[in-house]
Amino acid sequence: MSTRHRKKSLIRPLLLPLVALLFSAYFAWHGWHGAFGIEARRVLDTEAARLEAIKAELKAERSEIEKRVALLRPQSLESDMLDERARNILGFAQPNEIVIYKSATQAAVNKK
Template sequence: MVSRRRLKSFLTGLALYMMAAGMVGYFGVNAYTGKYGLNARQELDQEIIALTAELARLKKERSEGEQRVSLLRSDRLDPDMLDERARFQLDYANPHDLVRMTAPN
């Protein structure tokens, strides 16, 4: 009788420790590999770096575009820019221009 009670208390304690170890293991694995874990943080940092570089490139591209558009405004029209845009839209080339033909990809 005493040995059964002792065995039951030992097995109950062992089961509780096993459940606690399982929970700690589960949360430990998720802390490393989960959606918000350490690996995900590293991937997010790399994505932040890539997107920051792309943002800088797009800002530069936009400022260049704004500068080109400002040259076409009516209050300060640049004749060279007007000539370039007219030739591009009309597919016109001056006989003295050097034209290089490339094959489409």
């Protein structure tokens, strides 16, 4: 009777841990750099913060415009506001009159 003796291989015991390590590295890399990874989340959070700041600015601007529009409504018509708009739009200011605007944005809008 003959028996076969195999020589112990160095690769065979390391094969399963090596494959497991490669799979782990693959998923870790995609977890960090992938389309839904940590890096993409950081970029989205930065973009969301920037857009929230723009949203706050636009809300403040809209609130200011709504206040000015409310002053021109027939129910609450303010004569000073009507006089200011008529002078600005129609150019009815006298040469010796000085017009002082409340804000820089209002002055920029009125110059157009």
